[in-house]
Each structure stands twice: as C-alpha cells, then as structure tokens.
Amino acid sequence: MMDEVDENCPLLRHGRQGATPPSPPPTSEVLNAAVHQLNAVIEGFGARDDPGHGDDNSDGEFEASESALNHQHTHRPIHHVCRTNYGINNDVEDGNLRNRFQPAAEDVVPSSPKITIESLPDMNQLSNAYESLDYDDCENDLFLEEERRKGYRHILKVQLARWVIVFMIGVITALIACSIDICIDQLSAIKFRIIKYHYDRCMLIGCMSVPFFIWVSWDALFVGFSSILVAYGEPVAAGSGIPQIKCFLNGVKIAHVVRIKTLLFKVIGVAFSVVGGLTIGKEGPMIHSGAVVAAGISQGRSTSMRLDFKATEQPSSLRYLINFFLSQIFEYFRTDQEKRDFVAAGAAAGVSAAFGAPVGGVLFSLEEGASFWNQGQTWRTFFASMVSTFTLNIVLSYYHGVPWQLNYNGLLNFGKFDEISYSGFEIPVYAVMGVIGGLLGAFFNHLNYRISVFRRRYIFRRWSQVMESMLVATITTVVAFVMTYMVVDCQALGKDPIEHPLQVFCHDGQYSSMASLWFQAPEASVRSLFHDPYGTYRPLTVAVFGFAYFFLACWTYGLSVPSGLFIPSLLTGAAWGRLVGIVIKIMFPTAQWVDVGKLALIGAAAQLGGIVRMTLSLAVILIEATGNISFGLPIMIALMVAKWIGDFFNEGLYDIHIKLMRVPLLPWEPPPMTHNIRAKEVMSHPAATIKIIERVGTVIDLLQTCNHDGFPVIEEDLPVAQREGEIPGQGLLRGVIARSQIIVLLVNKVFIGRGQTAPHVNMATFRDTYPRYPAISDVHVSVRERELFLDMSSFMNPAPYAVFDNTSMPRIFKLFRGLGLRHLVVVDKFNQVIGVITRKDLARYRFESHKGNVRLMEIPITS
C-alpha cells in the first residue's frame, strides 16, 4: 500500500515494506547522523539503561521536566534530544531549528517520569510501513452537498442496507466455516482410515515402518502444501490472523489483510494444516476469515477480482441493472469507518461460527477493537453473530443427518457440561490452577517470543519457511508415533465413543488411550479430556501428552501456515488440568467434588487465559462453548488469576506478535504519568503545509518529495509578532487535506487559472478511488498545467481537529483514540500551524510493566 511513497521526502522518511530485515535496519546517512548525535548525548548525560528504578527520582537518569511550562507569558518550549523521533523527525536536517530550542544543560531538571531508551530488542521498534485508517469525515463542500441532496430517506435506506450486509456477512462466514469443517472432517477420515488399516495390519505382521512412513509423509505433504500457499502466495495469511485483525480494528492498515486472496489461501491452508496433524486449531483463522468476508461484502467490490457493484453510466445491459440494484446497498460504505464497523461484525461472526458463542463474538470484537461503544453497531454485530451460528447450525445439522436439529453450536463443541456444580471451598483450588496457567502461559509466550525472534532473523526466506513447517509437521508426527509406542495405557473399548480406536499393544477389546489422544482431531481430544470418565487416562498419559503438546504448540505458532492458538492452548490446559484432578483424586479418594472433567475445563481456561490474556470475551466464549452458565465464576477466577500472574512477566501472545510486527498500536489508555509531555514535543515539525490556493507544480513537487498522508492547509496573511524563543508558526490553520484527495484532484485536473474553470467533481469521484488511489508518480501533468492553480477550499476539511502546543499527551491520546484520528494539527496560541502529530508519534511512547517495574519508553521508528 506504500507504492506511492517516494524515498526523497525532505520532511519525513518512510520506508518501503519489504522483507523486514532485523534491526538495526540499513538507514540513510541522515538517520545515522541522528543516531550518532543521540549516542553522544546519552553518553554526555550519563544515561543508564536500568529498568529497575521506576519510581524514585534518582539523579543522573535521562529525564525530562517541564515544571513551569504553563506560566503566563513565560512559555518556553524545552526540547530534549532523548525525544528525538529517530528517522521520522527532521531535527538533523533542520538542525538550526532544533538547536535554537536546545536547552542549556542546567535546564534539564531531574524529575519523573523517566524516559529510557531500550537496547532495541525486536519488540521495541515501530515500523514506518503501516498506514493508518482514518475515521474522520472530511466535511467539505462536496460532502455537504451530497448530504443535502440525499435527504432523510437516504438515511433510512443506508440503515437498511447495513442490516442486509450484516446478514450476508453472517451467512457467508458460517458457510466458509462449514466448508472448512466438512473438508477437514472428510480428509481426516480418509487419513485415519488409511493409517489405521496399515497400523492394525502391521501390528500383526510387524511392518510398523509402513504406517509410520505413510503418516509422516501425509502430514509433511499436507503441511508443506499449506506452507507453500502462505509463504509464496500470501504471507499475511499465516498464523491465526487475530493480531492482524486487532491492528485493523485499532486503526492500522496491514497490507493485504482483508483481501480475497488472503481469505482463499487462509481457508485452504488451515484445512490442510489441520489435516496435516499440526498442533493447531481452525478457530483463529475463522475469525480472520469473517473479517475478510465483511470487508469484501461491505465494499461491494473486489479489486483483485475486478468486481465493482456501483451504479455505472451505461444503462444498457443486465449488468447495469444488477449493478444498479446492488449499488443501492453497497456504494455508501466505502469509508474506513464503515469498513471497520463491518470488519468488527465479521470478526464477531467468525468467533460465533468457531465457538458457537455469539455473545462472546460481540465481546471479542469489542474487546479487541472498539474505541467507543455504539448501541446500533453492537446490535448489528450481535445479529451477524447470531445469523452466523444459526446458518452453521442448519448446514451442519444437514451434514450430520439430523436436519433442522440445531444443536451444532459451533465448530468447536466442548460438549455439554450439564451436571457440573461446585461449592465455595473449591474456589481456592481454581485460583491455584489460575496461577499455574499464568506461569505456564507466561513461559509459553516467552518461549514463543524467542522462537519468533530467531525465525525473523534466520528463517525469512520462503523456502526455509516451507522447510521449517514440514520439519515441524514431521517431528509432531514422530512424537505422536513414538508416544503411542512408548506409553501403553490400555482401556476397554466401549467406555468412550471414540472414532478411530487404535489397539497398538493392547489386548483385543482394548484400545490405547494415548493413541486416541493423538489419533483424532485436536477438538475431539479436548472433548475427550473434558468428558471421558475418571480412569480413562493414566496420570502418565496426560502428563506426557500435555508436556509434548505444550512445546510442539509453542514451536508451531508462528510457522508460515494458517494456525489457530486456541485449541492447542485448551488441549494443553485440559491435559494438566485433568492431571491435577487425577492427582487430587488419588490423594483424597473420598472427595466427592473432584470431577476430572471439570478440572480439565478449568485448566484449559487457565492455560488459554495465561497465553492470550483476554478477559471478558474469553470468559464468555468459554461459558458459551460449554453451554453452562452456572460454572462461569470458576472459569472467571481461573482466567483472572492467570491474567494477573501472566501479566507480571510479559504480555499476551497476540500483543507480543503485534510488537514483533512493529505496528504502532494505540493501547486502551494513555501511558500514565505523561501529563507533562506536550504536543510540541510529540509532534513532527515543521509540518508540510499547502496554501489554500496553490500552484499545481508546487503541489506535485511536494507530494513527490513527501509521503505524508495529510497536509494542513494554511493562509499566510496574518502579521503576528513572533516572540523570542517560540517555534515559528507556518501560517493560519484553515483546513486539512488528505493526500488521496489531492491526487484525485490532480488526476481529474481540477485546476483553475488563466480563464480555466475547474471540471465538476463530486463525492463519488473521491469514493471510487477508495481504498487504492493512484501513486503520485502515476499522475501526469503538462508543463502548462503546472502553472495553473488548485483551489483546496471546497475539498479540504475546513474544521479539522487541532490542539495547542501545550496540550498534554493524555489529551492528545484521548482525541486519537476516541475519535479515530489519523493526524492532528498542532497550532500555537495564534492558531498558526507549528506541527503535525500522527499515530506513530503517539505510539512511540510506550508504557511497560515487567515484574513489578514500570517505566515509560520512547521507542524508535524504523523503516
């Protein structure tokens, strides 16, 4: 999406998104100069890199202070080099400006909060390659004209269209979920039938290498195919997609994340990976799929598929009629804001289809994405979720031969916990299990973080990614095979309705319960651990199984295949939870309350909570998936304790991966203790501005040399006395215009001057280019036209949000987060533009809490 970026921007330096080389990235000379300058300053100030002193005002640390910033008439901006925006800022080129505000050494009064600079591990960087979504309406004249023309009836029509689209999102998401499920079901059946045939045959005649090789090669091939799809086809389809959707809902555009191609490869890939026996689930990818479906349907077009349902100008064909009809539904939602709302609904529908948890789905999309709560939007999201569950139910009821018996709530069915009950004294047990889950989850996340860093450094070539996936698949199969061989745990057949019982070394009429755990879909194994009666598994079986699954799952997540994290987490947790139950049962054989299935459920919840650290939504998903409300409190206690314990050590796995992607995500709340960081320190300045009426040539030159997405529009006619020591204003703020708007104006040659009148453009002209407008390099303008003028006044946003230069960080943060801004203009007290703040400028200030130490970091932005 950054194709139009030119590298020679004199103001701001963004990079191309590429293979994301490990840090430090190859930087321009300018950047190197900045880093050198920085290092010198750090040495000069004697900066320490010690995170252990988060709360005392120890001297010598590298800190900022503005004790008397707001005194009347004594306003003096203080700039610290520690807050230099690496790469994004223009301090170095504009050295004299920066130096003018350089404080004398004695100005730097030690005080909290501290800002320390990390030793730059992979997580503490932000990438410049991501664009932001813009949720702010540009209320220019065209917008007003369109609103006036359409009238109120239009509003009702749009409302209705929203419901229609949301209904379609629910149905199609569910159909995709069904396809995946049925596909996996059929393929797995074939796989297990073949292997079981050879297994049973060879146990007698001693050719165990045959089923072994069939099994290994089946798995390696399937996983390899899936990995090829992802690595060579669409890398963003890897993983669960939840981190990517979270970023999208937060307001960061990740390239290709909601494209049809991504959906296709994700769906096929996850089916093949699951059939290939990896320790993954299909639930996370379902959430991503729902989001893609929503983005696609709501827009009514696919650039990849060259479809566009909008009213065309040639009323000649059937196609016109179809288009006309569909354009009544689709055309109005081509803005970031509408798209985001639909994507939230799609993600909820995905959760709903995956877990049969419509309420959990709504809460998931709220928890992961919403900045604000809107009743109508929430209700539509819930509708999408319900439609999704309902459709899935109907289709699966047919598939399973019981039409219209709507009992298949989701892909993942934990089975009913009807008879579950608990007493108050069991609560401490659940809390302890929460502690275990939190510790194991934190360990899992740390391990996976290490693996991911290793992977980013050494396994970034496509073929190596495919090889790694196949290696993991092979090892998983080998582990399964070996365990089945080594751990003999024979159970009488018929105790448990198992689909593919393997006899292995057991007597006739028995089956190996260890083999059965490996030899079925992971969802079925979760169900077995929850519901199989006490005695089905020996302690050693579940212990060894859980141990192996933990490490395999940890290695697997992050491979270049579509893979969900929920099922492996739940399975690991269920294993150790059941183990806890078995151990208690052995120690206190008379304890009536011990139900191994119940403890397995708590273990699963604690483990999952310890890894993903979701809160309410996860609790509700688990409650809905188990179909039991009265057991909600134990689940919540386990989840909460697990989250608390886990958060003591590190973050949730999704957040870790988001940070590894170097996405400038805005957290829920502004970093604490940042009220004394002011807009003038956060902003980039001077801003790249445009005059209300500007020469075409000047505009083109600006766009070619600068990749900003929004430009303050200024008026330069005010003679204000500049006070000593203040940042010079760049002209009165009159509006803001987006890069895409300017390019549309250039492409349509909306020029004035020399008797020329500008051709008419309307909102549809701008909407048509959404979301992929041409690059500035594709705009061709003649030499004569370069001398004409562009009049921004009808196209710019005439009342942009702006803040004063002494506005505090939390206020700016709330504006960005609460209103979904993409850029915010900073003005001085005379309303003169002095800078621009973008999402990245804010995301650079990151608050971290680690093992009881808290600190504020300022992290660098890399290309």
Place this chain on the structure above:
Amino acid sequence: MMDEVDENCPLLRHGRQGATPPSPPPTSEVLNAAVHQLNAVIEGFGARDDPGHGDDNSDGEFEASESALNHQHTHRPIHHVCRTNYGINNDVEDGNLRNRFQPAAEDVVPSSPKITIESLPDMNQLSNAYESLDYDDCENDLFLEEERRKGYRHILKVQLARWVIVFMIGVITALIACSIDICIDQLSAIKFRIIKYHYDRCMLIGCMSVPFFIWVSWDALFVGFSSILVAYGEPVAAGSGIPQIKCFLNGVKIAHVVRIKTLLFKVIGVAFSVVGGLTIGKEGPMIHSGAVVAAGISQGRSTSMRLDFKATEQPSSLRYLINFFLSQIFEYFRTDQEKRDFVAAGAAAGVSAAFGAPVGGVLFSLEEGASFWNQGQTWRTFFASMVSTFTLNIVLSYYHGVPWQLNYNGLLNFGKFDEISYSGFEIPVYAVMGVIGGLLGAFFNHLNYRISVFRRRYIFRRWSQVMESMLVATITTVVAFVMTYMVVDCQALGKDPIEHPLQVFCHDGQYSSMASLWFQAPEASVRSLFHDPYGTYRPLTVAVFGFAYFFLACWTYGLSVPSGLFIPSLLTGAAWGRLVGIVIKIMFPTAQWVDVGKLALIGAAAQLGGIVRMTLSLAVILIEATGNISFGLPIMIALMVAKWIGDFFNEGLYDIHIKLMRVPLLPWEPPPMTHNIRAKEVMSHPAATIKIIERVGTVIDLLQTCNHDGFPVIEEDLPVAQREGEIPGQGLLRGVIARSQIIVLLVNKVFIGRGQTAPHVNMATFRDTYPRYPAISDVHVSVRERELFLDMSSFMNPAPYAVFDNTSMPRIFKLFRGLGLRHLVVVDKFNQVIGVITRKDLARYRFESHKGNVRLMEIPITS
C-alpha cells in the same frame, strides 16, 4: 445542587429546580419577548408545523442553509431566529449583536435539513436545572505537581485500590439484594398466611368480606407507607431508577440520585411496595441500589452521614489510623470520571444480583452508559458482577438451608429450561410474537406516557401522590380478588408445587390456578407460567390475567413508589405468550414442538423488549436468567422484531421518562444530516470570560450574576483587524477554569497584589470540596480583598479542547460524547474566544423518527 444560582445572570438564564410545573412555565419578560419575536418570525416565513414532510425539499418550510459557508474569505455567518436558544441564549438582551447578523430575507435559501418547532408537548423541552458531569482532567500546574510527586508506584496502588473497591461494591450490593429478598419473603409469607387463613375459613362460613378487607387494607397500608417515604422523603427514589442511572452514566447529574438516603428509602420502599401487592418488581431498584452503593463506597465518604475517610492532619487517635488506612484506598477517586466508572460497576452488580446475570450486567452498564470501551474498566465491572452473584448465592444458600450449594443465581430465577429445543421452522412464529410484543409495548409506552403527563399536570402534590399510590394498591387488590372470584379454573393439587394454594370455589384436593397467579410474588408467577405443565391454566385464565396485569402495570409505573418494570412486563408477556401456546396447541393438537412454557418465555421477552427496547444486554440477561444458551436465537429474534416494531411508534419507556424529566441526554450518535449546522449557531455567545489575572471583585461579581460552570480564560493583548460581518472575538483563548475552582480559590483567598503572596493550595484542597462546593453567596471577601487579584494561570486548564466556529454539529457531538466534555470553547480563526457550547446546546437538536417520518427538531430549554 443549584443553590448557588443567581437569577440575575446577564448572560445566561438558568432556573431553580423546583416542583417542575407543567409547561409553559412562568417565564421572565425576556423569555416572553423571545417567544413573541419567534412567533412573529415564524408567521412571517409561513412556517408549518407539519411533521409529515420529512424528506422532500418543499419550499415555504422554515429552514436553514449555508451552502457556501466555507469559501475562502467569504465566510459569512448566517443566524436564524428559529435556532434561538429560548431562555438560554442572550439574543434579546444583546439584541444589537444578534441583529447585526440577522440575514436579509433572501438569504434564507430553502434546503434540507428542516428544523421544525413542535407544539411543545411535555417531552420536547430540556430543563436547565441539571448540571453536567465533567470527565475532563484539569491538567493545571497543581495536577502536574501531584503527578510528579507521586510517581509510578502510586499508579499501582491506585489500580489495586480500584479492585478492592469494586470487590466491596459487589459484596455490599449483593447483601442489600439479599436483605430485600429475605425481607419480602418473610413479610409476604405472613401476609399470605393471614389472608389464606381467613379465606379458607370464610369460604365455609361465608364471611368473604373479612379476608377481602384484610387484603385490601394490608396492601393499601404497605404501599401508602412506601409512597410516603418516597413522596416526602426522597422523590428521586421513585420508579425503577434506571432512567436516572442512565442519565448519570450519560453525564447528567440528577440531584440526590446517588445519595445514601435515596438508597435507604428505595430499599425499604421497594420491599413494602412488593409486599403491598403492586404489579411491580424489585429488580430495577436493585440496579439503582448498586449504583448508589458504588458511588458511596468509591468516594469513601458520605456528606449526609458526615463520614469522610481521608488522611487528616491530627495523628492523635485511632480514628486517625483508620482514616489513614482507608484514605489510601478512597481518596483518589473523587472525580466525576472515577465515580462514573464505579457507578457503572455498581449498576452491573445490581443487574447481576437481580437476575443472576453477570455478563448481562456488564452489557447493561455498557449499553446504558458507556461512551467508550475500556478493557480494564470492563473487566473490573465484570468482577463486581461476579462477586455480586457469588455473594448472593452464598447468602441465599444459607437462607434456604443448603449452605454453599450455589444454585441461587439471582433474585429473579426463571428456573432451568433444560429440555428446551427448537427447530428452524419455528422462527417465523417467534417473529410474529415479536411483532405482537412490539405493538403491545408501544401501546404500553404510549399509555404510560399519557398517564405520566396527566400525573405531572395534576398529581404533583405530595399527599395526592400518596393517595394515588394507595388507590392503585387498592384497585390492584380488588381486581385480584374479583378475578379470583369470577374466573374459576380448578386444578388438582400436587400438579404444581405452589406455595399458597387457594381453594376458592374448587373442590377439595383442587386449587384455583387464577388465585395462585395473584396470590404469590410476581416472580413466582412468571416461573409458574414458564414451567407449569400444559393444562394448568385455561385460556381464559391467562387471557384475563394478562389483560388486567397489562393495564395495572401501566398505571403503576411512575407512581411515587420504588418500582421495577421488568417483572410486570415479563409477567404480562408470559401470560399472552402462554395463551398463544395454548391456542396453537388447541388448533394443532398433534404439533410436538409446541411447548407452552417456551412460548411464554418468548412472549415475555417480546413484551419486555417492546417496552424497554434494550438490545444485546436484555438478550443476555434473559439468556442468563433462563440458564439456557441454545435458546438464545429465538429470544434475540423476538427482541429484535419487538424493538423494530416498537421503535416505529415511539421510544423505550426509560427514554420517554428521561424526556419527561427534560434531561439533556446525548444520544449515541449525532443527529443525522446536521453537518451544515455549525458551532457558531450552536454556541451561546458572547461567552462569560475571565482574564488570566483578574481583580477579585470582578470575579465575584461575575460569579454572582452568572451561573456558568466553566469560564474561558483569555488574554487581551492581540490586535487583530476585525473583518466586517464577523462575530467579534473576545480575546485569545488561554485556558478554561471551572466555577468550583474559582470558588475554592476565593474561599482560600489565593489572592495576589499589594505585596501579598498567595497561600499554598494543592490538589487536595480542590478535591475536598468535591462534589459539593460552596455557593458564591457563601463566599465572603472584604472590600480591601476585592481590590486584590486572582492569578488563574496555575489553576486553569491550560489546553482546553476548543473548536473553530465553522466546526460541524457531528464533530462537536463526537467530541462531547467521546471525551465526556462539559463545555467546549468556540474560537475564530485567530483563536479568539467567540462562544461556549454546553451539553444542553447540543441536546437541543433532537432527531425523531416516528411512523416512518424522520425530522430534526430544535427543542427549547426551560427553567
């Protein structure tokens, strides 16, 4: 709360909150003049009052247009008298200002959106008596100093304190719920035992007047007592309290709504009303109680009870130690924002206790109150809900003699629907029932609206309110008695575990099922209708019962007693839902799927949804209360259809009552089609401003004559050429200071001048007066001190949110709603103050949709 308001404000005219006389209120001469002027203008323009033309651009209507507002340098403000802020604005007194911008007649170009003025029914007014809550931090020097002094450890401590408080909220709310429940249980048992004794005795010897009079007088006395408590004690304790809590969460302070006294009277009142046999529930008041508990606990003090847990200066006593310890928890939450968050948690805990629906509780407080979603806050709210359910469970398990069997999920227990299932073809049936529910709900709301208007006009004296309550109680009892007498529906005893079976005219071994419906708590009747087997009730019984209950409930809601709306709605709905089931069963005796209990549940959901129009939260509450997730889709369909149908006619009952209270509530979204309404038309101007350094006397005079809550602080040193036709600026905006802050400064005599140095004040000084600061009339300043100066620079908010004069309505709305503002300064393009926008200025623009017609109204603000 408005004690400090002086009537002689030259700028803005607010009124005292009093007995709220019916419209039109007695107005000042100024207001009359405005209305006259307005009428003249309306006649002159030929305005019609026809709401039926909401969507065409018909000429002659009274409209506003600003087609070319934003053209460069041609900015011309257009003011229409139709947008006059009755009473709040200063047009008339400042006539020459307004007239200067009066457009010539030809300037008024007809265009949409239309703004029509209503004939002022009771709903279309806003009261000036409500204060707003302020969620914006005032980041002045003291604030920064405190932040710096406390450091990071303080943040962790505050976090911990939040969890402790939330835990306490959950426990105490549940304990209150238990007390109410047990109290009602015991009193009802006594009542029914006495009446049953006389009933059974008199059936034999024919003295039926004895039980009749006992019953009637018991009910009238109990209800009368409850009504006296409310009418003479605390009028705000009347009703369910949900509208009031909704207002509080929305940001409007309703006097006394979260006081301890209100809680006390509400709790006692609801117990007595329920025992008095009114057609009400105890669930709504539980939600209000939870909110009061939360507000009280979080503040750590009660002004009414003269308790204040904060660190005092005399370290001499045990009391000091206790105070010191508790102040570590409580002192930091004395801001509107923190209080709001805790109140949301308290309301959720209340829902959780009432319905055993912790997730529903969280969603309730989000749906009713949240402007934005915050993960941490939501998780804490959920914790409060869970703790509340858990505590209630434990206490009730002891009360019912099965300690630690945690099966009593909430006060309202629908009983388990274990065996419920449905097929896809039943969906249309549920949709039709949704239509019925929507129609009945809309009818209920309309009727109740009429009754409420009547009540406001004619029954506003206290004794008449008490009389009405007793009358309703009497009639309810008479209706119950007569029905029991007239409708004979005998059922064999033992079919149904009924607590107080009445034989009436039935044979021995039988009981009257009609009598049993009336002769038990309404909750128990709901349960009976849901779970009693087919055949327990004859069609006539449920029909007559439902009919009577509908009208009684409609009359009862709004009486001067604490009363919940959920139970009567559910009971009415369950009655007609069961009737539908019985009728279908009679028509198609072989239909296996017809389960009268299931249809009663759907009817109950549809009826409740048709009345309150809640969405997701109601669905989840019902799902949780029935303990059955798989039946969620039918419930949701019924709710959704009921809401759609009902919304076609009118609003939810809570919203109707909020409008009758004339509260300036901000809806979820800005009114549509208002992008061409600009800040300069919405604002009040000129603003009451204060200079950064201002003479004490001037400040006092200003406060005495003007009841604004926030004052822009200006600097007057900029010579800017005023352009022709523009609104004159009032000086450069440098900050905003709140009325309460100025009063604290005056009380503490923080004056400068004549060699005097201001005494030291800190944040605690300001926090101590929260939320009830002294009135300006209580501030006494000597003549000498009047000549000293106040320096606002360290105390004002130095970077307030401000917008330009051409900012559109939706943008302003989003700022208010998204950031929880109380006032917003409007500046011109030179950053000179030209006006102030408050919540009321926004709430005046109301969008209404009624029977397919939509329109934008501008409603007047009355005192």
